[in-house]
Amino acid sequence: xxxxxxxxxxxxxxxxxxxxxxxxxxxxxxxxxxxxxxxxxxxxxxxxxxxxxxxxxxxxxxxxxxxxxxxxxxxxxxxxxxxxxxxxxxxxxxxxxxxxxxxxxxxxxxxxxxxxxxxxxxxxxxxxxxxxxxxxxxxxxxxxxxxxxxxxxxxxxxxxxxxxxxxxxxxxxxxxxxxxxxxxxxxxxxxxxxxxxxxxxxxxxxxxxxxxxxxxxxxxxxxxxxxxxxxxxxxxxxxxxxxxxxxxxxxxxxxxxxxxxxxxxxxxxxxxxxxxxxxxxxxxxxxxxxxxxxxxxxxxxxxxx
Amino acid sequence: xxxxxxxxxxxxxxxxxxxxxxxxxxxxxxxxxxxxxxxxxxxxxxxxxxxxxxxxxxxxxxxxxxxxxxxxxxxxxxxxxxxxxxxxxxxxxxxxxxxxxxxxxxxxxxxxxxxxxxxxxxxxxxxxxxxxxxxxxxxxxxxxxxxxxxxxxxxxxxxxxxxxxxxxxxxxxxxxxxxxxxxxxxxxxxxxxxxxxxxxxxxxxxxxxxxxxxxxxxxxxxxxxxxxxxxxxxxxxxxxxxxxxxxxxxxxxxxxxxxxxxxxxxxxxxxxxxxxxxxx
Numbered sequence: 001x002x003x004x005x006x007x008x009x010x011x012x013x014x015x016x017x018x019x020x021x022x023x024x025x026x027x028x029x030x031x032x033x034x035x036x037x038x039x040x041x042x043x044x045x046x047x048x049x050x051x052x053x054x055x056x057x058x059x060x061x062x063x064x065x066x067x068x069x070x071x072x073x074x075x076x077x078x079x080x081x082x083x084x085x086x087x088x089x090x091x092x093x094x095x096x097x098x099x100x101x102x103x104x105x106x107x108x109x110x111x112x113x114x115x116x117x118x119x120x121x122x123x124x125x126x127x128x129x130x131x132x133x134x135x136x137x138x139x140x141x142x143x144x145x146x147x148x149x150x151x152x153x154x155x156x157x158x159x160x161x162x163x164x165x166x167x168x169x170x171x172x173x174x175x176x177x178x179x180x181x182x183x184x185x186x187x188x189x190x191x192x193x194x195x196x197x198x199x200x201x202x203x204x205x206x207x208x209x210x211x212x213x214x215x216x217x218x219x220x221x222x223x224x225x226x227x228x229x230x231x232x233x234x235x236x237x238x239x240x241x242x243x244x245x246x247x248x249x250x251x252x253x254x255x256x257x258x259x260x261x262x263x264x265x266x267x268x269x270x271x272x273x274x275x276x277x278x279x280x281x282x283x284x285x286x287x288x289x290x291x292x293x294x295x296x297x298x299x300x301x302x303x304x305x
Numbered sequence: 306x307x308x309x310x311x312x313x314x315x316x317x318x319x320x321x322x323x324x325x326x327x328x329x330x331x332x333x334x335x336x337x338x339x340x341x342x343x344x345x346x347x348x349x350x351x352x353x354x355x356x357x358x359x360x361x362x363x364x365x366x367x368x369x370x371x372x373x374x375x376x377x378x379x380x381x382x383x384x385x386x387x388x389x390x391x392x393x394x395x396x397x398x399x400x401x402x403x404x405x406x407x408x409x410x411x412x413x414x415x416x417x418x419x420x421x422x423x424x425x426x427x428x429x430x431x432x433x434x435x436x437x438x439x440x441x442x443x444x445x446x447x448x449x450x451x452x453x454x455x456x457x458x459x460x461x462x463x464x465x466x467x468x469x470x471x472x473x474x475x476x477x478x479x480x481x482x483x484x485x486x487x488x489x490x491x492x493x494x495x496x497x498x499x500x501x502x503x504x505x506x507x508x509x510x511x512x513x514x515x516x517x518x519x520x521x522x523x524x525x526x527x528x529x530x531x532x533x534x535x536x537x538x539x540x541x542x543x544x545x546x547x548x549x550x551x552x553x554x555x556x557x558x559x560x561x562x563x564x565x566x567x568x569x570x571x572x573x574x575x576x577x578x579x580x581x582x583x584x585x
Contacts, residue, residue, distance in 0.1 A: 032549025032567045036421055037318035044318055061561050068543050068553035070372050073363065075545060079552045082562065224371065225363075276546035277363070277373055278418065280319030 012049065012268055013168035013193040013245055015103050015130045019048035020262070021286040024249050024272030025107040025133060025172070026053045026079065031096050033279060042101055046282030050100050051270070052093070054107040054135045055123070057115050059085035064216035069205040074224025074251070075273060076203045078217030081109065086119055094128050103130035105170070109138050113160040124165030133170045134158065134192075137199055148174040148199075151186035158190035168193035170247060173238070175201050175227075180234050181241040188242045195238060196247035196270065198231045224273040225251045232260055239265020253281070255288020259296075262289075312349040312424040312571075316548075320373075322359055325413045326391060332473025334441070335407045336379065337394045339415045346383035346390040349424030350449035351516075351539050351571040353377045355547040356394065358405050359414025370402040372545045373418065377516070377570070379444035379477070380451060392417075395444045395474065421547045422570045425449050425537055428512040432535070434460040437501055437525060439517025440467065443474050445539045445570075446516055454479055461504060465497025465521065498524045505532050512537065513574075526574040536574035540565055 010017040023046075030050055034041050062082030069076045084092065097104050106123045110116025116134070123129050136148030136157055147153040148171075158171060171187040173180050175198040184195045200221025205214040213219070231250020239246055248266025251273070252258050258269040269289075274281040323339040330336075355373035357363075363371040380393035396403050409415060425445070428434050434453055438446035443464060453460050462482035466472040469491035475484050483500050484492030493500065498521070505511070509532055515525045516539035529536035542565040544554035555562035556569070557578040563569070 026552070027550060029549045029552075032564070033318070035313070035567065036316055036548040038315040040315070041318045046318075062552065062555070065553075065555050065562075066543060067555065068545055068551065070369055072369060073371055075372060077545075077551065077553060082552060082555075273545075276551050277357070277371075278320035278416075279546070279548055279550070283319075 010048070010268060012247075013131060013170065015049070015168065017048045017103065017268065019286050020268040020289065021047055021258070021282045022049045022105070022247060022268055022270040023047045023051050023275060023282060024270040025051045025135065026081075027272035028275050028279075029053065030100055031093060034096075037279070042099070044280065044283060045101050046275070046280050047102060047271070048286070049103045049105055049131070049268070050097065051105040051133060052097065052107050053083055054081050054109045055083050055086055055089045055119065056081060056109055056111075057086050057119060059083065059088065066214060066216055067220075069214050069220065071203075071205070071222065071224070071226060074222055074226035075276075076205055076215065076220040076222050077200070078215035078220035080217055086122055090122065090126065094126060098128035104128055105131035105133055107133040107135050107172070109135040111138060113157060116157060117161050117164050120161040120169070121164040124167040129167060131168045131170060132165065133172055133196060134161070135172050137172065137174045146174065146176060148172070148183065149177040151182045154183050155186040155190040158187050158192050162191035170194040170196050172199055173197040173234075174199045175230060175234055181237040184238040185241045188244050192244060194245040194247060194267070195242065196249065197238060198227065198234050198250040201227055201230065223251070225253055227251045228257060232264060235261055235266050236264035252285060255285050255290075255292050258285055258289045259292045312351070312426055313422070314345045314348050314352065314420050316345070316419050316421055317343060320355075320416050320418045323392070323415045323417050325409050325411055325415050327411050328409060331395075331477065333470040334395050334397050334474055336477070337396065337406065337409060337415070338391055339394070339417070340384070340389070340391050341417065342384070342389040344389065344417075345420065346381070346387060348378055348381055348390075348392075348420035350452050351377065351424030351445045352420035352422050353547070353570060354392065354394070354417045354419030354421065356406060357416040358409060359416050362405060362416070370405055372402075373416070373547070374402040374406070375541075375544050375547055375566070377445035377448075377539065378420070379447045381448060395441060395447075397441050418547060422566050423568070425514055425539070425571050432510050432512045433508075434458065435504060435511040435513050436460050436462045437464075437497060437513060437515040437517070438462075439465040439497055439521040440471060442515075442517035442521075442539070442541075443477070444516070446514065447477055449514060450478060450480070463497050463500050463504065465517065466491070496524070497521065498528055501525065502528060505529070505534055509534055515539070523579050526577060526579075529574055537571050538574050538577060539571045540569055540577070
């Protein structure tokens with residue numbers, strides 16, 4: 001098993017984390033959660049690094065409801081990246097997120113290279129931001145290609161923004177790529193400091209009465225335990241191709257699930273849909289993982305005698 | 306609305322286990338009474354909890370139900386000592402989640418998170434409260450009526466149901482609520498908006514508090530706007546988390562889409578757009 005021993009700080013692209021549990025981007029709104037739970041959220045913060053929702057240059061309303069559909073062991077969402085836009089994020093949200101007791105990773109998406117560079121430069125210039133995640137699950141408006149699905153498109157996007165910030169850049173990979181490991185390798189060669197995967201799998205649900213698409217956005221992204229085996233395979237494949245750190249995620253609901261992703265090469269693990277069931281899931285999973293690693297290290301120590 | 310003034314009791318930041326004390330069959334509904342030993346004893350009427358059965362709910366080989374379900378609390382009784390409460394939830398079997406919750410029996414574990422969202426706000430400017438509910442929407446109206454009565458305020462209560470079986474829930478109220486049914490099998494044969502219109506034309510110096518199906522809420526909103534009466538609507542939306550994480554439960558408002566679990570579930574009726582209206 002890779003990574004630090006239980007209780008020791010973890011290094012993620014040069015940023016020291018108190019533990020190996022992150023949230024998946026867009027699966028936890030720390031500002032809204034603080035309205036519901038008050039400062040007890042900060043005292044018992046469930047993650048060791050907080051990843052923001054994806055920020056775009058302009059404000060977005062997101063997709064029309066309905067936005068959710070429960071599936072067998074999971075859910076499909078069609079949210080559509082609602083956010084306040086860069087300006088209001090920097091002015092309003094970033095100071096509040098800086099109050100969290102853990103390092104901050106800001107996720108950004110641009111609809112062109114210039115837009116992405118503007119976002120990365122602006123976010124990277126703020127002291128509150130430790131890491132930047134590039135959400136490349138958007139089409140190139142000129143070619144129509146999903147940037148994150150294509151190695152050369154991904155390399156071009158990373159190369160464009162690499163020069164505008166010294167902050168660590170983590171590229172979020174899409175499981176829709178023909179070969180995610182090839183995209184990861186292209187990102188690494190272009191200067192990415194890490195990769196995160198998997199994003200949701202594209203899916204669809206129909207209204208049980210009308211048989212018309214249920215989700216307001218037509219299609220959505222599948223997440224939850226249903227995608228866990230896909231995540232395990234893709235993290236393993238990516239780990240075999242790149243040397244940079246990997247943020248592994250996809251259906252993690254227990255310490256054992258996290259241990260699986262670490263075992264195939266993830267550096268840290270992100271929790272997403274499970275937090276919807278319990279806001280403290282990240283803490284529970286971190287504790288379960290620590291217990292597993294202590295037990296595993298005892299076995300390893302015993303076997304070496 | 307500023308965080309300091311909104312009618313919101315804070316929740317512990319984790320899911321906890323309550324013990325089911327009893328389950329009562331009330332006509333077409335089940336009333337689950339659960340002892341929550343940890344949470345606040347003073348949730349605000351209109352606030353809600355995310356519920357899941359402690360066993361056989363996702364995990365393992367479980368398929369659906371997977372996500373917890375949102376329920377307004379229907380009644381709260383503080384436990385001695387200032388911490389914890391017996392919480393009542395009204396549910397109707399409409400899908401895999403409510404079916405599983407309906408199977409709970411005394412002694413079973415009920416996983417819950419809450420209270421969540423913002424509740425009803427007291428009337429101002431000398432107005433009196435008028436309570437309206439449709440179907441399962443009686444839940445937040447019941448605890449709101451309980452709280453108003455505890456303060457000596459007897460508000461008129463108008464309830465609408467599909468039929469007599471559902472209308473048995475009217476017996477939960479301490480007073481004598483007006484009952485209408487869609488099929489005339491109990492009370493007045495009318496939609497609840499008919500007696501509401503009569504009541505508002507007789508006495509418009511009120512604030513209307515309403516919860517019920519979407520069609521009813523839209524009708525109540527437009528009726529109140531027509532007659533110049535303020536209205537607070539407790540709305541329902543499918544949600545995965547209940548605390549603002551999933552962004553799934555949005556409704557269109559004059560300020561764009563807003564999350565029911567963060568800005569609601571109680572909204573000023575003037576701020577809500579009818580569902581067919583395009584978003585800002």
